[in-house]
Structures are given as structure tokens and as C-alpha cells.
Amino acid sequence: MDFILNEEQTLLRDMAARFAADARARQEKTPEAPDRRWSRFAELGLLGLTLSEAHGGLGGGGVETMIVAEEMGRQLLTDPFVPTVAVAGPLIAALGEATQQAQLLPALAAGDLVVVPAFLEPEARYDLAQVATTARAEGERVVISGRKAVVLNAPEADLLLVSARASGAHGDPEGLCLYLVPTRTPGVVLRAITTLDGRPAAELTLNAVTVEATARLGPAGAALPAMEQAVDRGVAALTGEAVGAMAALFDLTAEYLRTRKQFGAPIGKFQALQHKLVDMKVALELARSVAAAAAMAVDVADAEVRRRFIAAAKVQVARSGRFIGQAAIQLHGAMGMTDEYGAGRYLKRLVVIGALHGDLAHHLERFAASTEPAGPRH
Template sequence: MDFILNEEQMLLRDMAARFAADARARQEKTPEEPGRRWSRFAELGLLGLTLGEAHGGLGGGGVETMIVAEEMGRQLLTEPFVPAVAMVSPLIGELGSKDHHEQILPRLAAGEVLVVPAFLEPEARYDLAQVATIARADGDQVRITGRKAVVLNAPQADLLLVSTRSAGATGAMEGISLYLVPCQAPGVSLRAITTLDGRPAAEVNFDAVAVAATSRLGSAGTALPAIERAVDRGIAALAGEAVGAMAALLDLTAEYLRTRKQFGAPIGKFQALQHKLVDMRVALELARSVAAAAAMAVDIPDAELRRRFISAAKVQVTRSGRLIGQAAIQLHGAMGMTEEYGAGRYLKRLVVIGALYGDFAHHLERFAATAEPAGLPN
């Protein structure tokens, strides 16, 4: 597969790399409010990356999203770029009404409002059709009752994009609808948690939460295919983020082997450790290749082909992340386990990415269930 960035994409990569490095340096020097960092994303146009120009965006696709996510992973940034920009913005653009487009999308691009997805439920594992959160009509309103698990960045969000069941039994493919729910609406309660890698998240309960019927995105009961596309976009972006984290961890490890001395010589001179480093490099390049394929696949209309490439990426990125993370800790020795040193933080990020939106076993099974395609279009 021919994958070469064009001039605009290279400029985006350079800008994102400078911005992410500066954001991390600022955070380590003087921690600042998350809202201020998010505003700088907006100032550079990154929050409108996946929106059309008519809505104040840049019209980027999967490749552009991957480019930015990779630089965020390299610097261990925790901003909600993947849930908000890679997943929610295109979903509102696809299913939203004219009012949604006019009232919400420009504000998303400007960083004035944060919307994150709330799709997964405690008993659902990774099955997006396992929706037990109920939406019942009540006059010109809808009342939502249910619970969502591990909603990333929910404590910072203004609105949640919630999958609900308006018809059918739990697990049915039909009958799923999407609603925009204000986080401050009566009946919404959050139990804040922090993920292993330091991302803010929450378990969210909805107790007969009243929202306007016009807050629904798209037609009633038909949202599941769009939700699946949004989650696949998120997985592709996370694959890019993982590649950035793996590349930074490999660089960190290589530098340590060059400077750490034992028996009067840098330990990187020892052939056994060089072999380990080569294994890490091979794993990184495998992950980079499948992440690029996934980024290209998110925008193709063939759902089965998209699922195959996305799941292949998740499987390989999880495998590579585990190999690189564990080898880095081993090569660093006890230093790699300290909180102050970066190696452990990168490993935590890779572990979390491996679990988000489907773990290794889930995506291996999904990959095996799809038909083998002829390949991606050029």
C-alpha cells in the first residue's frame, strides 16, 4: 500500500508536533486548567479538523485525525481529541439537523462546548447493540433512564451524546437512538474516575432525564450503524495515538541504552540488548503500517471492509504496544518502574488504548468474522 503524506498533511504533522511538545512542556513547568489547553487546540483549528468548511472546520478525514493523534500520543496529552473530534463531530455532521449544525458544530470547532460520546454500558462488554438505557416519549420531551460506563472526559463535558433504546429488546440491532443530553440536566449524575493513564472519566447515571425531542440525532431507532462508524473512527485515531506513544518510548529506551554504562561501556553495545531494541522497532513499524491502513479505511463506504481494517489495526497495535512497553521496562530496569520517569507512563497509556472500544480478543474475533477483501482503493 502506498502511504505518503501530501504537503498539507506534512504541514499539519509539523504543526501538531510543535503544539503537542509545547503543551507538554507548559504542563510540566506550570500545570494549567484543562480548558485553557483545549482553547489552544481551537485556536489552531484542530477542533474543527473533521468538520466541513461550512461549519468552521478543515474538512479532514481519517489520515489527518491520525496525524494529530500520533503527536498527542508522543507527548502523552490527555485532552479529549479522540472522543470529541474523531468521533462526535463527524457523527453530528452526519446525523444532526440543520439546527444542530448551526448551533453546535461551530461551537465545537471554537472550543466553546465539549460533547463526548456515552455509548458503552456496564453489562455490554464491547457490544454497541447492548443498550439498556431507555428513551421514552413524554409529550414533546423524551425521558432517558439508564447507566453508562467509563465515559471518557465526562467530568469536563457540557453535553453527552447518549445511545438509548427506543424500541426492541436489549441487544437488538434496531431501536437504538442518539440524544444530546446536557451534563447539568436534572437527573444526570456522574461518579468521577481516573483511568490508569490519568484521563478523567466517569460512570454516568440517567434518572428520568428530560430532554427535548429535537435533541435526537437522525431518525428514531436507526442510529447503530452510525455509532459503529464513529467508534471505528475513534479506534483508528487511538491506533495513531498508540503509534506516537510507542515511538516516543522506543526513543526513550534507545537513549537510555546509549547513556547507561556497565562494565565500562554503554549497555547498548551489548548484542542481546540490541536484539531487544530491533524487536521493538519491528513491532513499531508493524503498528504504524496497520494504523495507516485503518486511517484510510475509516472513510470507505463498505462497512465490512472498514471493520476488517479497523480490527486488524487494534489487534496489531495492542500486540505491539504490549511488546514495546514490556521490553522498555525490562531494559530500563528499576528506573522504568518509577513514576517520575516516563517509561511507565507510556506503558500505562498503551494498556488503556489496548482496552478502549474493544480489547485484543474482541477485535481478533471481529476480524475473523469478516470476509477477506481484495484490498483498499488507491
């Protein structure tokens, strides 16, 4: 696939690369508070990347989001860029009323507000319609009760974008609503956890949480299509993040083969290891191509086309990530598994990305469903 960045996108990539490298250097030398680093994201305009200029944003799309996510993956940053900028921001822009947009989006772009989605539930298996959390109307207020699983960056969030069922049966695509719930609302319980790759997350319980009816985002009972598109945006950004992690892991492995000596020569001169490194490079370029295709597909109006590209990208990135991670550990030997060395940390990031918003098997099924011919089978 011929994918060439234009001048503005190249400048964005270079800026994001410098920022991400500096952020990682600061973190390893003198860890800074997450809110301070988030403010520096805002100062560069990265938090408004997907928002319109009217709301303090840059008007970027899927490609620009992928570019920044790739540099974050290269440096193993754990900030809520994907949940907030790739998923929540565009969702508020798409569904929010004018007053909600005016209140929330400029604050998000300025770094004064962190919003993360809370969609998935225990035993839902990536199905956004499998929502048991209920939203019960009581006059001008709504009472929300239920549980959400592995809400990324929830401990750092100010607002949770919660999916809840106002009507319909469990699994019904109709009847779903989205509500903006402040994390400090009485009844909101966050049990903080840390994912395998070091991301902050939480298990969320909503114990009869009461919010104003105006906290609903978008029309009642019709949130699922917008949720699906928002999650697709998140998946596309994650594939970019995975490419960054794979590229860094490939570079780390290539440098190790150049410097590690055995029998008086760098082990990179051994033909069998050269072949393995070439295979890693091929897997990386395959992942880079499909990530670019997914980034361009997130803004496609045809939902079936979008799903097909997103699913294909997630499948290939999961396969490439697994192969590159395993090959890197094998080529490094035992030291590749240590926490002190970078290879193991990159592998953990790739494993987590492979599971977020649908694993390989889930997206294989999704891809197959999106490519089945219409009409009866004979």
C-alpha cells in the same frame, strides 16, 4: 506499506508536534486549566479538523485525525481530542439536522463546546447494541434512564451523546436512538474517575433525565450503523495515538541504552540488547503501517471492509504496544516502573488504549467475522 504524507499533512504533523510538545512542557512546568489548552487547540484549527469548511472546519479525514492523535500520544496528552473530534463531531455532522449542525458544529470547532459519546454500558463487553438505557416519549419530551460506563472526558464535557433504546429487546440492533444531553441536566449524575493513564472519565447515571424530543440526533431507532462508524473513527485515531506513545517509548529506551554504562561501556553495545531494540523497532513499524491503513479505511463506504481494517489495526497495535512496553521496562530495569520516569507512563497509556473500544480478543473475533466467506458451510 508505502505511506507518504503530502505537503499539507506534513505541515499539519509539524504544527501538531510543536503544539503537543509545548502543551506538555506547560503542563509539567505550570499546569494550565484544561479549558485554556482546549482553546489553544481551537486557535490552531485542530478541533474542526474533521468538520466541513461550512461549519468552521478544515475538511480533514481519518489520516489527518491520526496525524494529530499520534503527536498527542507522543506527549501523553489527556485532552478529549479523540472523543470529541474523531467521534462526536463527525457523528453530529452525519446525523444532525441542519439546525443542529449550525448550532453545534461551529461551537465545537471554536472550542466553545465539548461533546463526548456515552455509548457503552456495564456488562456490554464493547457491544454497542447491548443498551439497557431507555428513552420513553412523553409528549414533546423524552425521559432517559440508565447507566453508562467509563465515559472518557465526561467531567470536562458540556454535552453527552447518549445512546438509548426507544424500542426493541436488549441487544436488538434496531430501536436505538442518540440524544444530546447537557451534563448539567437534572438527573445526570457523573461519578468522576481517573483511568490508569491519567485520563479524566466518569461513570454516568441517568435518573429519569428529561430532554426535548428535538434533542434526538438522526432518525428514530436507526442509530446503530452511524454509531459503529463513529466508534471505528475513534479506534483508528486511538491506533495513531498508540503509535505516538510507542515511538516515544522506543526513543526513550534507545537513548537510555546509549547513555547507561556498565563494565565501562554503554549497555547499548551489548548484542543481546541490540537485538531486543531491533525487535521493538519492527513492532513499532508494524503498528505504524496498520494504523495508517485504518486511518484510510474509516472513510470507506463498505462497512465490512472498514471493520476488517479497523479490527486488524487494533489487534496489531495491542500486540505491538504490549511487546514494546514490556521490552522497554525490561531494558530499563527497576527504574522503568517508577512513576517519576516516563517509561511506565507510556506503558500505562498503551495498556489503556489496548482496552478502549474493544480489546485484542474482541477485535480478533470482529476480524474473523468480517473475513468469513459468505454462503453455507459444508
